Amino acid sequence: MKFDTPATTNPIDRMTVVGKPIDRIDGKRKTTGTARYAYERNDAAPDAAYGYIVGSAIAKGRIDSIDVTDAKAAPGVLAVVTHENAGKLAKAKAHTANMLAGPNVQHYDQAVAIVVAETFEQARAAAKLVRVGYGRSSGSFDLAASQSSAVKPKDGTPDTAVGDFAGAFAKAPVKLDQRYTTPDHSHAMMEPHATMAAWKGSKLTLWTSNQMLNWAVRDMSETLLIPKEDIRVLSPFVGGGFGSKLWIRSDAVMAALASRAIGGRAVKVALTRPQIMNNTTHRPATIQRLRIGAQKDGKITAIAHESWSGDLPGGGPETAVNQTRLLYAGANRMTATRLSVLDLPEGNAMRAPGEAVGLLALEVAMDELAEKLKMDPVQLRIVNDTQVDPEKPTRQFSQRDLVGCLKTGAERFGWSKRNPVPGQVREGRWLIGMGMASAFRDNVAMKSAARVGIDKKGVVTVATDMTDIGTGSYTIIAQTAAEMMGVPVDKVVVLLGDSSFPVSSGSGGQWGGNSSTAGVYAACSALRDSIARKLGFDPAAAVFEGGKIRVGDRSASIADAAGDAGLSAEETIEFGDLTKTYAQATFGAHFVEVAVDSATGEVRVRRMGGAFAAGRILNPKSARSQVIGAMTMGVGAALMEDAIVDKRFGYFVNHDMAEYHVPVHADVPHQDVFFMDELDEKSSPMKAKGVGELGICGVGAAVANAVYNACGVRIREYPLTLDKVITGMPQVA
Incomplete structure (x- = not known):
């Protein structure tokens, strides 16, 4: 389905289920502890081993030597993986740093090894026995000190200019010119970055905490140099992400390497809170300058917003000027973004980047x-x-x-x-x-797909690789399917968080709810058409309610249309050029x-x-x-x-x-x-x-x-x- 013209009246407008304050359908599982997160999937691999990551003790430089002799001899240890025995790896295009350092170190606490043992305690104890020799290099860690060397980012639209800002600002009767700073922030979500990985032959399965499963498959494929078809990612429940889990991190890559090193047996890896702070991503600090000129009646005649932030080489800026381009009127405008190279852990998206x-x-x-x-x-x-x-x-x-x-x-x-x-x-x-x-x-809309089926009992099942990061995806997807198919919410089963399902928008950038439900809307529209045609109804005139399809005085049960074999439809919604036509x-x-x-x-x-x-x-x-x-x-x-x-x-x-x-x-x-x-x-x-x-x-x-x-x-x-x-x-x- 292509969405390239404004929506007209459709079944969602009935608002019999959509728009209602329905309790979370996953709420009972969350509050009773039966919603299993990545690290808790003992049902999938009861014999899982444990991995503990050793992080770099320097922020920039080289690994001169790694001695794992004592670690390998420690009780319960099954393997120690470093860049020397991990096999060929690449850096996923989405990342500024490798998930495994060696020989070069790009930031503090970058993974340099993983110790695999029978228990978590054994792995953690043995990790302290890994001896790493470093050659430290000088690095850049201070945004203010590097501000003068910041450059215009290569990607995106770093600068904009409309009218004559300088002239209008000089003439404005009321002027403001101030500097503001924001510090580095950590996501601090409840569930840590955690993964359980297992191999079966050439096939890799990851139970992980991730917001965007299709991106995770892509990143793992690029990193491990294996086909996407050989990777399955499962993430049915995510205990918060705020952007830190948009991409795979070292827990996923190192768990996969660890599992491969012990013959494919499942390995669990969870990052500690200090590792989350320094090994994963953060919101970068900013220095911002605002200049506003206005008439005495308050009307802005000149506005300029400049922002400086930093990231690892190849990274991107914190786009702090974006809202100033759209929020207030003013004929003369200027925005500018500058990026410094900082050798701190990767700066990246955090809630409302x-x-x-x-x-x-x-x-x-x-x-x-x-x-x-x-x-x-x-x-x-x-x-x-x-x-x-x-x-x-x-x-x-x-x-x-x-x-x-x-x-x-x-x-x-x-x-x-x-x-x-x-x-x-x-x-x-x-x-x-x-x-x-x-x-x-x-407001961003992302391409999103879903598969919707109905069985002979009238139960509607939705499958999409969408994630629920604590935001209520299960519930609004169930509401959408219930509204479209004319059934109560308790007749809808929602399956999320499996990369084998149709590719959704994923969760991020506040696009998840709108985009993923639009994908479900598209799939339900296709299923409605199939039901109508099978029963001889005009799809354009059909009304679905009370578990039935109706046109005029004629009606039939949608369960009857499903029959013993059931009916299903898969569809994708793609968004056209309306974002170019309308802000x-x-x-x-x-x-x-x-x-x-x-x-x-x-x-x-x-x-x-x-x-x-x-x-x-x-x-x-x-x-x-x-x-x-x-x-x-x-x-x-x-x-x-x-x-x-x-x-x-x-x-x-x-x-x-x-x-x-x-x-x-x-x-x-x-x-x-x-x-x-x-x-x-x-x-x-x-x-x-x-x-x-x-x-x-x-x-x-x-x-x-x-x-x-x-x-x-x-x-x-x-x-x-x-x-x-x-x-x-x-x-x-």
């Missing part, structure tokens, strides 16, 4: 501009709304209700009660403030109230609220969970998350959950989430858009703006730790 950190800067800059103008921050954003792409004015937005989000969010939150003068509202020793920010995240994005507005301790500088978030426009909401309950989780991550980015680099040796020092701080229950207050009534016919036949990453976009800036309103301390270097807050406190405390 680009916008999550770009809005941390842009939305504070807008707050500062509003203060210069003596204008309400909400009104400033409304004044600069646009219904067309500011860089390409002939391209309209498919749907854009930012103004509705701003007004609705403000009303629900009680924004009108805010005192615009900082430091004026007290409750005892606590200074109280409110802040807000716009939310923006691009597609999701929007929102965040509102936050904080309290700042006037004596200590401690910040507590007291209330959060947001209104969001993201097309049809397929399941309000799971969508709300997505947003409150994202808002919580935004609090972390604002107040505590900071992967601290040892700039001498090139690694993240605080590489565990004791020292890398993330929000816990006590940090998160009541969160009010409101979804605007919106359909986007240009997005997909579901008329939905992504929502998973929208909730993190802007919320950190809203926290920062609330802190300023509370105590008058403007912090432009995230996170807003109390040492930074308390520096400016004596003037108001």
Whole structure:
């Protein structure tokens, strides 16, 4: 099915199942512990051995020698694999570093060996006996120090320019020119990177924690130099990823090598939390400069956003300027992205890459501009709304209700009660403030396929290699199939997370829900046609409901059409050029109230609220969970998350959950989430858009703006730790 014209009325519009707050169909398995994750698949391989990865002790250089004699002689050890005996390997095109170092080392904690033993404890103990001799080279680990040597990235669209920014900025009666920084972040998901690998002849099976199974098959094929057809990846349950599991990591590759070294017997590998922090990917730090010129009525006449970030050689930038190209009007515009070579672990996608950190800067800059103008921050954003792409004015937005989000969010939150003068509202020793920010995240649709079948009992089964990373994929796919086939949800069986199933969009970039359900929609449409033709109904006129197909006064059971053999259909949805014709994005507005301790500088978030426009909401309950989780991550980015680099040796020092701080229950207050009534016919036949990453976009800036309103301390270097807050406190405390 090709989606290249806007959707018209279709069966999803009935909204008898889709759009309802149905409980997660996988919820019972998750809460009772019967949903088995990658490391728990004892049912598939009860005799699995265990692997423990040895990571590089240097950040850059060479391996001069590896002595595994003592490790191999340790109790229970079955094999030790290094680059010297692993066989021929290649680097998957999706990665900037090899999953196994040798002889060159590209970053700290890069895998240099794996020890395989009968038990985990034996493997871990023997790993300490591997002796590695290194030749250390000097590396680059400091973004600020390398900023002057940063270059324009080769791929993508690093720079844009419209009109005469410099001239318009010089003439603007009100100007802002500020620098903002964001630190490195870790994904910190609950389930670690984990894999169990087993060989049967030339065939490799991986039970792994991965968001994109088709990419995993591709990457393993490229790395191990074996055909894709010889690889099967299973990932039915994923305990969080946030982008860190978009691609295979060392757990998958090293488990496969370890299994091959012991004759194909299954081997389990799970990365420890320190290994996750330094061996896998992270969100790279940024340095950003915002310049905005405006008329006295608040209308922006000039806006420029420049961003610097770093990555390993061959890597890419953090695209922090992307939202500035689309969010606000202004005739004269400029954006620029620059990339430094840093010898830190790989920088890559983390929930809402680009916008999550770009809005941390842009939305504070807008707050500062509003203060210069003596204008309400909400009104400033409304004044600069646009219904067309500011860089390409002939391209309209498919749907854009930012103004509705701003007004609705403000009303629900009680924004009108805010005192615009900082430091004026007290409750005892606590200074109280409110802040807000716009939310923006691009909308992407990805090709996606599914197979849908029905049996003689009327049970509908959906199979697709889509993953559920804690986001509710099982449930919204079941709702889609139930709506299309006219059956209740409990008559739908959903099979996910197996690369032998039709290739879906996978989970990432907030494209998963909209794209994968659109693929199921396409397959169900094909199955509906097959049922109608078999029973002699006109497919175009057929209505499916109550387990029956009906045209006029005539009806028949769809189970009868299936018969003993059953019926099935497989279809793929492909997206045409509507994204070129229309700008597609999701929007929102965040509102936050904080309290700042006037004596200590401690910040507590007291209330959060947001209104969001993201097309049809397929399941309000799971969508709300997505947003409150994202808002919580935004609090972390604002107040505590900071992967601290040892700039001498090139690694993240605080590489565990004791020292890398993330929000816990006590940090998160009541969160009010409101979804605007919106359909986007240009997005997909579901008329939905992504929502998973929208909730993190802007919320950190809203926290920062609330802190300023509370105590008058403007912090432009995230996170807003109390040492930074308390520096400016004596003037108001």
